[in-house]
Amino acid sequence: MQLDWLLQPLLAQLNTGVLVLNDQHQIVFFNQFIARRADKRLEHTQGQLVYDVFDDLPRAWLQRKLDGVLSLQAPAFSSWEQRQYILKLPHLRPLSSDSLYMAQNCTMLPLTAPDGVSHYVCMLIEDATDAYVYQLQLQQSMAQLELANRTDGLTGVYNRRYWQQQLGYEVARAVRYQHSLALLLFDLDKFKQLNDQYGHQGGDAVLVELSAIIGALLRDTDLLGRYGGEEFGVVLPETDLQGAVLVANRICKAVAEHQLLFNGQTLSVTVSIGVSSYKGQTADELIQQADMALYNAKRQGRNRVVAWQEPAEVYLKQVK
Numbered sequence: 001m002q003l004d005w006l007l008q009p010l011l012a013q014l015n016t017g018v019l020v021l022n023d024q025h026q027i028v029f030f031n032q033f034i035a036r037r038a039d040k041r042l043e044h045t046q047g048q049l050v051y052d053v054f055d056d057l058p059r060a061w062l063q064r065k066l067d068g069v070l071s072l073q074a075p076a077f078s079s080w081e082q083r084q085y086i087l088k089l090p091h092l093r094p095l096s097s098d099s100l101y102m103a104q105n106c107t108m109l110p111l112t113a114p115d116g117v118s119h120y121v122c123m124l125i126e127d128a129t130d131a132y133v134y135q136l137q138l139q140q141s142m143a144q145l146e147l148a149n150r151t152d153g154l155t156g157v158y159n160r161r162y163w164q165q166q167l168g169y170e171v172a173r174a175v176r177y178q179h180s181l182a183l184l185l186f187d188l189d190k191f192k193q194l195n196d197q198y199g200h201q202g203g204d205a206v207l208v209e210l211s212a213i214i215g216a217l218l219r220d221t222d223l224l225g226r227y228g229g230e231e232f233g234v235v236l237p238e239t240d241l242q243g244a245v246l247v248a249n250r251i252c253k254a255v256a257e258h259q260l261l262f263n264g265q266t267l268s269v270t271v272s273i274g275v276s277s278y279k280g281q282t283a284d285e286l287i288q289q290a291d292m293a294l295y296n297a298k299r300q301g302r303n304r305v306v307a308w309q310e311p312a313e314v315y316l317k318q319v320k
Contacts, residue, residue: 075110214251239277
């Protein structure tokens with residue numbers, strides 16, 4: 001039974017792009033799948049180099065692929081995960097993505113004419129846009145989940161678990177490379193009174209704005225985290241004790257000078273800050289020393305910076 005009559009209708013209705021090239025990479029045939037999406041007609045492009053017809057092809061990459069298929073007479077494959085698309089074809093799906101173009105899986109098959117001499121490559125283009133978009137959405141969801149797992153829901157700074165984990169990494173890094181490292185612990189002075197007077201919404205508003213003020217004073221490499229309640233911590237890589245005290249005083253001064261508006265009322269708050277620097281301690285010991293220095297700052301009158309030093313805490317500077 002002769003089946004040649006099936007060829008044209010089948011290729012016309014096939015939901016896969018079919019592009020046939022000769023051994024000079026000239027177009028021999030493409031089906032309606034490609035013609036419709038590329039807005040090109042076969043009779044106008046037959047015999048032309050595929051790179052001239054589709055001028056946005058990854059030419060160097062595709063040449064190597066096609067030459068490999070022809071010389072080895074073996075198939076080649078490219079997935080959308082390796083290269084989103086080869087032919088720049090618009091997708092026809094009502095999907096939201098960062099691209100208007102069809103993600104593609106492409107199979108390149110070697111073909112030999114009945115004369116045994118003429119060689120061709122058949123490129124099969126499959127639309128993988130759905131998989132691309134779903135993978136993109138999954139990656140975005142995973143990124144959002146990862147962000148949620150490491151940030152504090154109220155203030156947006158790192159949460160205690162992630163912050164302490166990063167402190168451990170920085171301590172290990174300081175040991176390995178013999179770099180300096182410092183730690184700040186601070187909390188809002190008389191926060192309970194503020195909560196009693198303005199309610200928890202007022203307290204939350206102060207914590208959010210406080211985080212923004214302090215974050216703006218830090219480097220990209222510094223790590224600001226909410227340690228608990230109204231207490232925060234900052235890890236300062238590549239920073240010695242003197243540098244950490246300067247940073248702490250800038251924070252203390254900026255907070256004291258900031259006027260915060262809540263429900264039409266102006267609030268003024270201050271912070272007390274304890275500072276410790278790495279001298280071979282563990283991460284927990286660094287936190288403990290900064291916490292003791294913070295306690296000493298509270299005891300000395302609040303709104304000030306105190307650094308831990310052996311054998312005892314030494315008050316360094318009071319913010320006027």
